[in-house]
Amino acid sequence: MPRTLFEKIWDAHLVRAATADTPATLYVDLHLIHEVTSPQAFTWLRERNLKVRRPARTVATMDHSTPTTPRNKEGKIPVLDNAAAAQIAQLETNCKDFGIELFSLGTEGQGIVHVIGPELGVTQPGQVIVCGDSHTSTHGAFGALAFGIGTSEVSHVLATQSLLQNKPKTLAVTVEGQLKPGVTAKDVVLAVIARLGIGGGTGHVIEYRGSAIRALSMEERMTVCNMSIEAGARAGMIAPDEITFEYLKGRPRAPQGAAWDKAVAAWRALPSDPGATYDREEKFDAAAIEPMITYGTNPGMGMAIGAKVPAPANASDVKALAYMGIKGDEPLLGHKVDVVFIGSCTNSRMSDLRAAATIFKGRKVAPGVRALIVPGSQRIKKAAEAEGLDRVFTEAGAEWREAGCSMCIAMNGDQLKPGQYAVSTSNRNFEGRQGAGGRTFLASPLTAAASAVTGKVTDSRSLV
Amino acid sequence: MEPIKTFTSKTVALPTENIDTDQIIPARFLKATSKNGLGKVLFADWRFTADGALKPEFALNKPEAAGARVLVAGDNFGCGSSREHAPWALYDYGFRAVISTSIADIFKNNSLKNGLLPIAVDAATHAKLLAAPNAEVTISLEAQTVTLGDGTVAKFVVDPFSRYCLLNGIDELQFLLSQDAEISAFEKKLEAK
Numbered sequence: 318m319p320r321t322l323f324e325k326i327w328d329a330h331l332v333r334a335a336t337a338d339t340p341a342t343l344y345v346d347l348h349l350i351h352e353v354t355s356p357q358a359f360t361w362l363r364e365r366n367l368k369v370r371r372p373a374r375t376v377a378t379m380d381h382s383t384p385t386t387p388r389n390k391e392g393k394i395p396v397l398d399n400a401a402a403a404q405i406a407q408l409e410t411n412c413k414d415f416g417i418e419l420f421s422l423g424t425e426g427q428g429i430v431h432v433i434g435p436e437l438g439v440t441q442p443g444q445v446i447v448c449g450d451s452h453t454s455t456h457g458a459f460g461a462l463a464f465g466i467g468t469s470e471v472s473h474v475l476a477t478q479s480l481l482q483n484k485p486k487t488l489a490v491t492v493e494g495q496l497k498p499g500v501t502a503k504d505v506v507l508a509v510i511a512r513l514g515i516g517g518g519t520g521h522v523i524e525y526r527g528s529a530i531r532a533l534s535m536e537e538r539m540t541v542c543n544m545s546i547e548a549g550a551r552a553g554m555i556a557p558d559e560i561t562f563e564y565l566k567g568r569p570r571a572p573q574g575a576a577w578d579k580a581v582a583a584w585r586a587l588p589s590d591p592g593a594t595y596d597r598e599e600k601f602d603a604a605a606i607e608p609m610i611t612y613g614t615n616p617g618m619g620m621a622i623g624a625k626v627p628a629p630a631n632a633s634d635v636k637a638l639a640y641m642g643i644k645g646d647e648p649l650l651g652h653k654v655d656v657v658f659i660g661s662c663t664n665s666r667m668s669d670l671r672a673a674a675t676i677f678k679g680r681k682v683a684p685g686v687r688a689l690i691v692p693g694s695q696r697i698k699k700a701a702e703a704e705g706l707d708r709v710f711t712e713a714g715a716e717w718r719e720a721g722c723s724m725c726i727a728m729n730g731d732q733l734k735p736g737q738y739a740v741s742t743s744n745r746n747f748e749g750r751q752g753a754g755g756r757t758f759l760a761s762p763l764t765a766a767a768s769a770v771t772g773k774v775t776d777s778r779s780l781v
Numbered sequence: 782m783e784p785i786k787t788f789t790s791k792t793v794a795l796p797t798e799n800i801d802t803d804q805i806i807p808a809r810f811l812k813a814t815s816k817n818g819l820g821k822v823l824f825a826d827w828r829f830t831a832d833g834a835l836k837p838e839f840a841l842n843k844p845e846a847a848g849a850r851v852l853v854a855g856d857n858f859g860c861g862s863s864r865e866h867a868p869w870a871l872y873d874y875g876f877r878a879v880i881s882t883s884i885a886d887i888f889k890n891n892s893l894k895n896g897l898l899p900i901a902v903d904a905a906t907h908a909k910l911l912a913a914p915n916a917e918v919t920i921s922l923e924a925q926t927v928t929l930g931d932g933t934v935a936k937f938v939v940d941p942f943s944r945y946c947l948l949n950g951i952d953e954l955q956f957l958l959s960q961d962a963e964i965s966a967f968e969k970k971l972e973a974k
């Protein structure tokens with residue numbers, strides 16, 4: 318029977334098949350951990366005298382609660398918050414005690430967990446990848462089954478390298494045709510979420526397909542898969558192809574030599590078979606997608622940037638617009654902006670920074686606006702500096718920071734003040750997500766940069 | 782973990798749809814390295830003003846909500862971040878069940894591992910529950926039913942394995958550990974590839 322990409326990976330990882338009374342047991346190839354969702358899991362291992370079953374399949378980094386403020390004279394990144402410092406110290410101890418490789422704060426390999434996995438080449442097609450973080454879906458861009466888990470499950474995977482799972486349904490999101498200039502991968506995924514709604518993908522794994530998806534670079538594919546969870550889908554995936562192999566070839570942890578050829582041959586068998594069926598399908602016309610922006614308090618509340626904010630349809634919409642301090646039936650273009658944040662596991666890679674730089678070059682951040690540019694990893698930071706992007710940003714008056722989650726989650730000192738408006742390239746506009754009382758419009762790096770230089774919500778196409 | 786079987790409690794209603802885990806517990810409280818004591822900061826930005834005073838109009842803060850162990854919430858409860866701190870905070874505050882028309886996947890999985898029942902009911906039952914906040918309901922995990930004050934009985938489904946674990950106070954890790962031989966056999970096959 319023809320099988321989908323998802324079904325092939327699922328079948329290949331069954332340690333024990335599901336029965337009427339018990340879920341399937343799935344083997345995990347790669348377990349990524351970070352400081353915020355792992356401490357309790359290690360405590361439970363210690364309480365039960367358990368070891369980490371496969372330390373070599375576990376990779377740790379620090380990203381969520383780490384500061385992104387520039388380094389001090391000694392070249393160190395100071396952690397000022399005591400609770401964050403304790404959490405960071407605990408991850409260091411846990412990794413040492415249990416033999417896990419750690420990319421610690423400020424070192425070469427450190428960065429946002431979903432940025433460094435692909436960068437190192439530990440993320441590979443056909444794998445099952447988990448992490449105590451909902452944006453683990455990012456890694457699905459490589460044709461892996463990657464999803465977020467809770468801390469209890471983190472302890473399960475540490476102890477057994479396996480996970481109990483009920484089989485999800487499949488949803489094909491097919492995007493055919495060509496994107497218009499100025500329309501990015503971020504706009505594609507915001508358009509998908511706006512149609513599906515924030516709960517529309519619940520219980521499903523999304524496979525993104527179609528000519529517009531195949532035409533995307535790996536970095537763009539990561540942006541798309543990253544936000545699958547914002548439609549409620551735990552995982553999003555894209556079939557691996559030459560673009561995938563090209564990206565991985567020569568990465569520090571990718572297979573080398575004969576092992577590489579063997580791996581690629583196996584990866585070529587992963588794409589969904591012709592005639593494979595999905596539980597559901599949604600089709601999109603790439604040419605009809607506009608630059609998108611969100612106006613509400615969840616990522617499903619998005620619209621074309623030139624559109625009017627929809628009039629509220631129920632009490633929850635009224636609450637959302639009241640929080641945002643905006644009215645229905647009015648455009649968002651021209652709305653004042655206090656802060657612009659370019660970063661996060663959605664949009665902090667080289668292509669995102671380059672896109673933003675095309676706007677900042679020769680322009681200035683508008684008076685009264687604070688613009689933060691936060692690279693996703695130390696490697697990206699270095700590469701961007703080698704290209705001179707940092708100078709483009711700083712000359713424009715934007716802040717160039719150390720790598721981390723930063724204002725995406727606002728638990729590390731980078732945050733909005735109550736009432737402030739931000740255009741952000743991150744993935745969540747929930748109430749208070751970027752700081753208590755802060756208000757977020759999600760958009761692409763192009764839109765964010767354009768809004769930074771004008772001080773208003775701006776369609777980047779109006780600047781070129 | 783304490784087994785859950787049948788219990789009766791009054792409800793408290795938060796009719797807002799798509800309540801995400803950032804609302805249930807804002808990220809600044811995720812620096813904790815234990816799971817205890819998080820009830821204090823449950824719904825922190827909805828319960829308290831910026832200077833820490835209780836907001837009297839918020840449903841959980843009303844005197845009639847005191848002691849409620851069942852939260853009735855709008856559609857798609859628990860979406861967003863995978864933080865298990867969300868069910869930890871709800872449990873620590875005193876909740877033992879959340880009822881909605883649908884519950885987000887990761888939150889559901891996390892809740893089932895922490896003695897918090899995620900219950901999805903039909904829209905008609907949900908509407909009745911929202912219309913009568915602070916009414917008593919009886920939840921039976923054995924029968925998978927919610928019984929309302931007016932005698933309405935609504936069915937819900939918890940996957941059989943989680944239900945077994947919750948009814949018997951067993952944790953899932955034990956079950957996984959018991960599959961050691963199969964996991965080893967799988968790893969051998971993997972290495973041979």
Ligand code: SF4
Binds near residue numbers: 430431662722
């Ligand atoms: S950048 Fe934001 S969404 Fe991504 S892992 Fe960090 S906190 Fe989570």
